[in-house]
Amino acid sequence: xxxxxxxxxxxxVPEGENLVLNCSFTDSxxxxxxxxxxxxxxxxxxxxxxxSSQREQTSGRLNASLDKSSGRSTLxxxxxxxGDSATYLCASRGGTSGSRLTFGEGTQLTVNP
Amino acid sequence: xxxxxxxxxxxxKTRGQQVTLRCSPxxxxxxxxxxxxxxxxxxQFIFQYYEExxxxxxxxxxxFSGHQFPNYSxxxxxxxxxxxxxxxxxxxxxxxxxxxxEQYFGPGTRLTVT
Numbered sequence: 001x002x003x004x005x006x007x008x009x010x011x012x013v014p015e016g017e018n019l020v021l022n023c024s025f026t027d028s029x030x031x032x033x034x035x036x037x038x039x040x041x042x043x044x045x046x047x048x049x050x051x052s053s054q055r056e057q058t059s060g061r062l063n064a065s066l067d068k069s070s071g072r073s074t075l076x077x078x079x080x081x082x083g084d085s086a087t088y089l090c091a092s093r094g095g096t097s098g099s100r101l102t103f104g105e106g107t108q109l110t111v112n113p
Numbered sequence: 114x115x116x117x118x119x120x121x122x123x124x125x126k127t128r129g130q131q132v133t134l135r136c137s138p139x140x141x142x143x144x145x146x147x148x149x150x151x152x153x154x155x156x157q158f159i160f161q162y163y164e165e166x167x168x169x170x171x172x173x174x175x176x177f178s179g180h181q182f183p184n185y186s187x188x189x190x191x192x193x194x195x196x197x198x199x200x201x202x203x204x205x206x207x208x209x210x211x212x213x214x215e216q217y218f219g220p221g222t223r224l225t226v227t
Contacts, residue, residue, distance in 0.1 A: 004155075031213045043203060043220040044156075051213055089155055093216075098169055100146065101205070101216060103155035 002027040002097045006090060006104035013080055014112050021075040021107045023090035028068045031094030034101065035064050035075050038087045048075070052094070080111045115140060117206050117219035125225045126194050134189040134222045138206030144168075145187040146216065147179060148203040156203055162187050163209050191224075199226045 003026045013019055023033070032051045036044040048057045048064040050073065056065040063076040073090055087108045091101040118137045126132050138145050144163045148156035158171035162181035181187045185206075191198055201223050205216040 006155075034215065036218075041201075041223070043201075044218040046215060046217070049215050091155075093213075097158075099144075099207075099212060100158040100161060100169055100171070101148075101156070102158070103148075105153075105155045 002030075002092055002095055002102040004090060004092055004102050004104040006088075006107050008107060009105065010108040010110075012110040012112065015080060015082060017080050017111075018076070018078050019080055019109075021077070021088050021090075021109070023073040023075070023104055025071045025073075025092045025102075027092075027095035027097070028071050029095035030068065030092045032092075033064075033066055033073050034091050034093070035062075035073075036089045036091065038089060038106070040086075044089065047088075077109075080109075082111045082113050084111050085109055117204055117217050119202075119204050119219040119222050121222060122220070123223045123225075125227060127227055128194055128196060130194050131190065131192045132194060132224060134191075134202050134204075134224070135186065136189070136204030136206075136219060137186045138204075139217045142206035142208050142217070143185050144207045144209045145181060145185065146205045146207070147187070147189050148205065149173070150201040150203060150221075152200070159189070194226045196226050199224060 035047045050066040061078040087106040089106045091103045146161040147159040150156040160170040204219045
């Protein structure tokens with residue numbers, strides 16, 4: 001059974017800092033890994049999707065990497081802004097979980113002005 | 114192009130009642146998955162529908178059931194509601210033939226059981 005873990009559970013940083021959010025998974029036979037953003041009380045906004053054959057994906061100030069062999073993914077946020085404050089979730093798809101997404105518990109990020 | 118839509122946005126029910134939540138997938142998508150997200154936790158997979166049949170199911174009791182219609186829209190039904198069923202219910206759509214493709218999420222339905 002796939003298990004996804006996110007560290008840290010919460011993070012508070014001053015505006016302008018570069019930061020890294022971590023995601024680990026136990027079953028490396030995944031199709032892909034997806035990073036989401038969730039604002040309080042809202043649905044999920046997809047940020048980046050990394051296929052199992054890829055090492056990283058970039059969108060603006062966001063960069064996500066994937067290391068299947070070690071079961072790890074990181075989300076790098078450059079020059080953080082108060083508007084980046086949200087909960088960030090990673091989810092794997094494939095392996096023993098089939099086509100469902102298996103989510104981590106999320107990292108709650110607060111960027112202070 | 115309309116994305117995934119869900120209704121209602123919010124719902125308040127009493128213990129023991131039954132509830133139906135609705136989801137319309139993104140245009141062109143044929144697969145619908147439902148997730149339950151309790152406060153402060155990551156979403157948990159409930160089940161997935163394709164070709165009007167339940168294809169995959171998570172660790173949820175039979176009180177949770179669903180349906181998919183010929184137009185690919187879907188319903189989630191929960192019977193005999195418990196306080197612990199209070200959560201955000203998320204619907205996601207995808208294309209079955211694109212197994213490695215992205216899943217798109219709707220805004221969710223916030224269910225409160227009192």
